[in-house]
Amino acid sequence: MKVPFTYGKLVHEDDFTNRVHEFRRLVSNFKSSINTILISPRRWGKSSLVLKAVKQVTKESKDIIICIIDLQNIRTEEQFYKLLATKVLQASSSRMDTIMDNARSFLGRFIPNLSFSPDPGTDLKLSLDWIEVKKDPDDILNLANRIAHKTKKNIVICIDEFQNITEFEDPLGFQKKLRSHWQLHQKVSYCLYGSKRHMLMEVFSSPSMPFYKFGDIIFLEKIKEKDWVGFIQKRFKETGKEIEVKNASAIAKHCENHPYYVQQLSQQVWLRTTKHCESETIQKAFEDIIMQLSMLFQLLTDDLSTKQINFLRAVTNNEEQVTSQDVLKEYNLGTSANVVKIKRTLHDREIIDIIGKKVEFMDPLYKYWLREYYFD
Numbered sequence: 001m002k003v004p005f006t007y008g009k010l011v012h013e014d015d016f017t018n019r020v021h022e023f024r025r026l027v028s029n030f031k032s033s034i035n036t037i038l039i040s041p042r043r044w045g046k047s048s049l050v051l052k053a054v055k056q057v058t059k060e061s062k063d064i065i066i067c068i069i070d071l072q073n074i075r076t077e078e079q080f081y082k083l084l085a086t087k088v089l090q091a092s093s094s095r096m097d098t099i100m101d102n103a104r105s106f107l108g109r110f111i112p113n114l115s116f117s118p119d120p121g122t123d124l125k126l127s128l129d130w131i132e133v134k135k136d137p138d139d140i141l142n143l144a145n146r147i148a149h150k151t152k153k154n155i156v157i158c159i160d161e162f163q164n165i166t167e168f169e170d171p172l173g174f175q176k177k178l179r180s181h182w183q184l185h186q187k188v189s190y191c192l193y194g195s196k197r198h199m200l201m202e203v204f205s206s207p208s209m210p211f212y213k214f215g216d217i218i219f220l221e222k223i224k225e226k227d228w229v230g231f232i233q234k235r236f237k238e239t240g241k242e243i244e245v246k247n248a249s250a251i252a253k254h255c256e257n258h259p260y261y262v263q264q265l266s267q268q269v270w271l272r273t274t275k276h277c278e279s280e281t282i283q284k285a286f287e288d289i290i291m292q293l294s295m296l297f298q299l300l301t302d303d304l305s306t307k308q309i310n311f312l313r314a315v316t317n318n319e320e321q322v323t324s325q326d327v328l329k330e331y332n333l334g335t336s337a338n339v340v341k342i343k344r345t346l347h348d349r350e351i352i353d354i355i356g357k358k359v360e361f362m363d364p365l366y367k368y369w370l371r372e373y374y375f376d
């Protein structure tokens with residue numbers, strides 16, 4: 001029997017729950033050629049949501065081409081251009097001769113060479129004179145718009161892990177280049193998504209930045225406890241097992257509604273349940289997951305400075321005024337300027353999230369581990 005809970009992979013169909021409004025908004029933006037920026041901490045469901053919207057639009061609109069680009073392994077501008085050109089060409093047609101035609105007509109001056117691996121559906125390999133491309137990437141940045149005009153279709157380009165562009169050599173110069181081209185594109189819209197809220201907020205909402213007011217910004221929220229309860233109960237029921245509301249709700253609570261962990265814990269609980277889920281099973285499964293992760297958490301913590309760890313201790317104790325003199329002293333945090341620095345570093349390393357004045361752990365299980373196993 002297929003296990004009814006999935007984590008660590010993109011979820012779709014029956015494994016996907018909720019997100020009704022965000023889904024509609026994405027679909028509508030894609031169809032209306034509105035740029036979208038989608039931001040959430042890691043593993044809250046950005047990629048799955050975009051993919052679901054992409055599938056819907058592909059099914060409904062034959063005159064929209066969608067191209068998905070993942071910047072996960074992209075560290076330089078050159079790699080970016082290469083990936084963009086390859087993916088746009090690949091999305092432009094399913095026919096090799098048309099793709100070749102497009103490459104020659106729009107990228108001809110870089111002397112393109114294309115090859116496919118023999119298996120159908122696998123990646124296209126594009127070689128261009130990348131040194132020339134980097135000097136003058138206009139043709140690559142405009143490629144999608146030209147193809148859109150030629151095919152008389154609109155194109156939506158979805159770029160995952162967009163925060164990676166801030167690691168390029170000259171991020172600001174690069175953003176200026178992108179924006180100056182992309183804002184002229186009439187038939188291409190962009191869906192840019194990723195984690196590192198602060199970084200992306202800076203890119204998209206500082207008036208001094210090139211991408212200011214580029215599009216509709218969506219902050220993805222966690223899925224609510226009541227929605228998880230419905231989902232967990234349904235998945236148990238469909239597979240001939242039962243779980244009471246209070247237990248399904250305990251699963252969501254243990255994971256603070258974090259989508260990845262709720263799925264992981266649900267799966268572990270489901271696997272240990274023959275017919276009817278007992279409350280003890282949840283605690284046991286949860287502790288097992290914590291144990292599996294403890295090595296990772298230990299390594300993560302070993303890498304932090306004493307003051308950073310002290311700061312995390314203050315956060316696990318729900319101290320609200322971390323910069324008050326009492327708290328600074330009690331946790332040995334140094335000056336309040338020091339705390340600002342600690343916060344920035346921990347945020348950049350995606351250990352904490354800062355929403356207004358509130359500091360939260362990105363990983364609720366790391367918080368639990370620190371509190372129960374490390375500080376105790």
Ligand SMILES: Nc1ncnc2c1ncn2[C@@H]1O[C@H](COP(=O)(O)OP(=O)(O)OP(=O)(O)O)[C@@H](O)[C@H]1O
Nearest residue numbers: 006007008009017042043044045046047048260263
């Ligand atoms: N709508 C959803 N319904 C059910 N589970 C979900 C949903 N969205 C996310 N999840 C759970 O969270 C996990 C992570 O989802 P996904 O990879 O889409 O998130 P992400 O925000 O793109 O993550 P990353 O920041 O690592 O790229 C999934 O494997 C799944 O277990």
Ligand SMILES: [Mg+2]
Nearest residue numbers: 046047048160
């Ligand atoms: Mg993702």
